Amino acid sequence: MTASFKAAAFAAFASLGLALPAAAAEVNVYTTREPGLIQPLLDAYAEKAGVKVNTVFVKEGLAERVAAEGENSPADILMTVDFGNLIDLVDRGLTQPTTSAAIEAAVPASLRDANGQWTALSLRARVLYVSKDRLPDLKAMTYEDLADPKWKGKVCIRSGQHPYNTSLIAAVIAKDGRDAAKTWLTGLKANLARKASGGDREGARDVLAGLCDVAIGNSYYVGLMRSGKGGPDQQKWAEAINVVLPTFAKSGGTHVNVSGAAVAKNAPNKEQAVKLLEFLVSDEAQGLYAKANFEYPVKPGAPVDPILASFGELKVDDASLAEISKNRKAASALVDEVGFDG
């Protein structure tokens, strides 16, 4: 009941006109990323820096909320798990530029905003979960192959409207144009073994169940399943699959998405916000990203978890995130047009 008391007490104080002064060392994080995943990092920072890190997980509507709160918004850091959302925040004027030598040194220029509006914090690849039993020899595949009729009734994927998928489709549009992307998506739709639904992990489970031979999912889920963090059942799902890092035929690179963060425009604790971001791209935190959540580090040379390393070397596709981001709406419209989720 403490929070409700706090809330009530706060309301009472505030209504008496006694605004609570912001505590000296606090930083408030609004995140579309489930905070449980990054809690170990935030805890490590809190302990090291003696700063209290407050979080609120706003799955959707983070931009609307911050925009509505306006000048009085307590948000210091806005964190998202999709670069489209990140760029959206910048476009809506909800962020502010920062300059930090530490961030510039740690994060390659392609993974942060040229004006310091945002930075990526970790990477995840869109990979294939392939049946160990039925396709033991499949070691390489292109995204384009997924639309090949030979996979008819053998592919599983979550809703086409999910950001992980619209981002992949947007990348295809960026590379091959809208028409080619539509043909590809129609072919992929025709190959689906079941309705596009559920989450990425259901793909692995459905491979184990024999519903499909190839499922499209994010890299870090494999780590979470295989390590036993998701419980014993998920370990069985992960044991049923091999991971293939698919590539685009043209570039030979794999599609990645990022988790990233920006400093909020009206951040009351801007200095603390930048310090937290600097910590998140430090060697220590980048190692923790890999360990806690099986993500690829953004910092070159930071250690990759052995489970991820076992997939083979990740070659990140060369299309720029900004370019892909421009095609997000078109990708979402394509999903509707081909009736992908129907």
Added chain:
Amino acid sequence: MTLAAETSPRLNRPPRDGGRWLAAGVVIACLTLAPVAGLIGLASRGSGDLWPHLTAYVLPRAAWETLQLLAGVGLVTTVVGVGTAWLVVAYRFPGRKLFEWALLLPLAMPTYIAAFAYLDLTHPIGPVQTTLRALLGITDVRGLWFPEIRSMGGCVLLLGAVLYPYVYLTTRGLFLMQSSAALEAARTLGAGGLRTFLTVALPLARPAIAVGVSLALMEALNDIGAAEFLGVRTFTVAIYSTWVNRSSVEGAAQIALVMIALVLALVALERWARRRQGVAGEARAARRSEPRDLGPLGQTGCVLACAAPIALGFAAPAAYLAHAAAVRIAAFGVPPQIYGEIARTLGFALVATAIAAALGLVLAYAARVRRGLPARAAQIAAGVGYAMPGTVLAVGLLTPLAGFDNMVDGVARQALGISTGLLISGSGAALIFAYVVRFLAIPSGGVDAGLAKIPLSLDHAARTLGARPAGVARALHLPLAAPALGAAALLVFVDCMKELSATLLLRPLNFETLATHVYGEASRGTYESGAVAALAIVLVGLAPVALIARASSRNRPAFAEKLAVAP
């Protein structure tokens, strides 16, 4: 206190005052319209060229799937709700007393949790299919054909199994009030049990069935968790994905407003269609019909018919959750934060329920003392929160709440030189506000129905003796309408506890309820880890459900129509 009223031959007409009640009702209605105002603000910003795309690819499909879903859920909840209600009222069979209240248990099961549970249960490598294959001697995982839960049919069955109690609750209350005379007359004339049911009991119960079904349908329409998870694309899912995936909060607000208007129009149409069906009132003093005895075959049939919906809507998912929670606790222990989350969930639900009950009372009472359009309109407006999805309500509230906060802050800064920050939207007050707006229709409609049972001549008598409206309310109405208010409050409480969408968007920093905990785990794909919290929601929800069950057996007449929801 007008002379005209005292000398008028129409003694059933209440005295024309209670202006303060009306004013209070109008203020409440304006507050509850805040999210609609917010949506109109968003919608009027314009959505560019989105509509041609929506009408070409999104809305026809959404309309068709919504129609199928509502027709399916309407059918399932009507058949199951009315059927079981009739069985427990009309027949004597083993376990009847138990079934009477156990049939309400699915009220404690949030639809999104049931969806997670059923996907696991019915998966090819889940317990159901594994057992079936073992029994049939099939070794190939693909060897057994089994219906897919990720489908329209699956979604209809799942929502139907969880939502039928709304129909059961209202209909059973009405069956209990039905005069034995009509039923016995039918039987004396040679009608069998089925025929009596179809020709006498069922037509008489139509208003109660309509109320229950419209509640269940609104729950189904506004559901986002289960529908999205099972791949069904309703209007609500279309709104959600227009907002999130098509990045157009404006377009989403526009679709939402259209949907809200449609819902309100349908509700009004339904009310208009049964405007002359005032069947319940006169039966109050009638002798209750005694349940009839059945042969062994009939008794077995009754037991099975009552047990099946409880098993599907409650026992199976609850057992699955209990198992998953036990596995989880054995491996990782009880999550330490769960106790705080239980306390927070209960605390917020309690406060919101108390406020909603009080405001509902004011609205219903204003409509009683000031019959007429303004009071009635206020009451209908106050029900609008129940006619929209929780997510939509939350998005609509963001701008008005933060706008209010920033205005207060601006004034305080100018006048006093201090900052008040985000008074409401930065604290839990925003959540309380959202819960109250979302569920106010339940107590407002419930009290209204409860008050309708009290003849206006009683008010008049009290008023002629010199009592003010507030005095009449205290001495006369409150005690008489208390059971209806209590039952409505319990339903609001259960609903607040399960509420997820608005909580996610409007909560303050570092704030988790049981529902957001489950959702957090689910959104990172570890919903097995959320099993403990999910089970806690169900267990905590059982207490109010048990109270509803008790109340419904004690206060039969007053309870029957408590769910006549306002919009």
